[in-house]
Amino acid sequence: MVLRLLEVWRAARGERAYPSLAQFDETTLPELWPFCFALDVTTKPANPVVVRVGRSIASYCGESIVGKLVSEIDSNCLPAQALAYIEEVLRKKVPISRGGAFQDARGVTVLYRSIVLPTSEDGETVAALIGAANCREVAGT
Amino acid sequence: MSICMKAFEIHTFQGGKWKIDSIFDDRDLALFEAQRMDGSGRHAGIRVIEEEFDELTQKTKIRTIYRGTKVEQSNAQALEKSREVREQVAQQRVQQQQEKVRQREEAVKAEQARKSNPIRLIGLFGLIALFGIAAVVALRFLHELI
Numbered sequence: 574m575v576l577r578l579l580e581v582w583r584a585a586r587g588e589r590a591y592p593s594l595a596q597f598d599e600t601t602l603p604e605l606w607p608f609c610f611a612l613d614v615t616t617k618p619a620n621p622v623v624v625r626v627g628r629s630i631a632s633y634c635g636e637s638i639v640g641k642l643v644s645e646i647d648s649n650c651l652p653a654q655a656l657a658y659i660e661e662v663l664r665k666k667v668p669i670s671r672g673g674a675f676q677d678a679r680g681v682t683v684l685y686r687s688i689v690l691p692t693s694e695d696g697e698t699v700a701a702l703i704g705a706a707n708c709r710e711v712a713g714t
Numbered sequence: 715m716s717i718c719m720k721a722f723e724i725h726t727f728q729g730g731k732w733k734i735d736s737i738f739d740d741r742d743l744a745l746f747e748a749q750r751m752d753g754s755g756r757h758a759g760i761r762v763i764e765e766e767f768d769e770l771t772q773k774t775k776i777r778t779i780y781r782g783t784k785v786e787q788s789n790a791q792a793l794e795k796s797r798e799v800r801e802q803v804a805q806q807r808v809q810q811q812q813e814k815v816r817q818r819e820e821a822v823k824a825e826q827a828r829k830s831n832p833i834r835l836i837g838l839f840g841l842i843a844l845f846g847i848a849a850v851v852a853l854r855f856l857h858e859l860i
Binding site: 575576579661665667668669670671672673686 | 734735736737738739740743746747750
């Protein structure tokens, strides 16, 4: 999933440094879209707003996180883990993929893999981030 | 106990310099993606850099763990060219030394030939004789004065 999104991102940017967020939707990412999320970094780069969360990834949060600031998201859910390194993405301005394990609100250990990629409206200034994450629960925890 | 954090950066060669393309925390994923990118043939060069940050010492170790085929080919070509240049330089040096030896030998021969020249000897005798005659004339002149 991580590499597929990276491949689509590369194809979408073409000769530019970054693609536009508008280039990603259900038609360009039919299988990945439920696992994708997007953040607007124009108003508060240090604490961006969640503008989109896919169905599958949203199911790992107790409540809807659309419209929330990153700092307001419960740290025990998958989106929070996937958003933990957005500061590094904004600093280095390149796609970053991380994985790991965390315990969700029920105390179940969850293994995850995520990726966050920069996007831009003018092809140069990073205005939004798009990302994806998937996970699986470790049996018996 | 020191804690080491590893990151794997895929670099692409663009416009005469290396740029970070993407960053992974998983070695296998980074290598897989780098190989895939290398296979696409769209990049002039691909490499994967492993960055290991030691929190205790606050030091980062960096090493290249993958070089794309184009980089390898380019390195091999550069190595071959460097070998050829080294051989040419060595050959030129030998030729220069041989030329110097030849010039030195010619100079020695010329000097020997110059020293054993009969005209030079005749000239020398002539000069001595001239001095002798001059001495005799001077003595006679002095004798007449006295």
